[in-house]
Amino acid sequence: MEKATLKEMLEAGTGMMANLSETITKLEDKGYIESFVPSRDHLSCQSGKIELYPNDIFIDDIFRFENSSDPDDQSILYAITGKNIKGLYVESYGLYHDDLSKAMVDRIKLCRSQGHKSIL
Numbered sequence: 001m002e003k004a005t006l007k008e009m010l011e012a013g014t015g016m017m018a019n020l021s022e023t024i025t026k027l028e029d030k031g032y033i034e035s036f037v038p039s040r041d042h043l044s045c046q047s048g049k050i051e052l053y054p055n056d057i058f059i060d061d062i063f064r065f066e067n068s069s070d071p072d073d074q075s076i077l078y079a080i081t082g083k084n085i086k087g088l089y090v091e092s093y094g095l096y097h098d099d100l101s102k103a104m105v106d107r108i109k110l111c112r113s114q115g116h117k118s119i120l
Contacts, residue, residue: 023063034088057080059107060079060086074093076090
């Protein structure tokens with residue numbers, strides 16, 4: 001039996017699904033090494049030394065993870081490029097979630113609507 005690619009597993013919606021840590025490792029291998037931390041109106045990395053505002057970022061890919069046995073264990077992983085930096089932002093959703101500004105949410109929606117090719 002041929003092994004499904006990571007992207008195929010994520011898009012399938014049923015059966016075996018890759019986990020968050022495995023996906024992060026694969027993206028780090030592709031150069032997404034920064035870890036973005038959310039502030040209300042921007043993302044920052046390198047202990048706050050670099051701040052990326054909505055117009056500074058482009059979302060290269062988005063991965064959703066859902067744990068059917070624990071609805072509070074759900075997240076979205078964003079692969080982001082901005083200011084010649086590639087990094088990752090993990091957003092939790094459900095009961096606990098990050099409070100992003102409307103401008104940040106609108107930027108995410110814009111990048112999603114423009115479509116993208118999978119980077120994995």
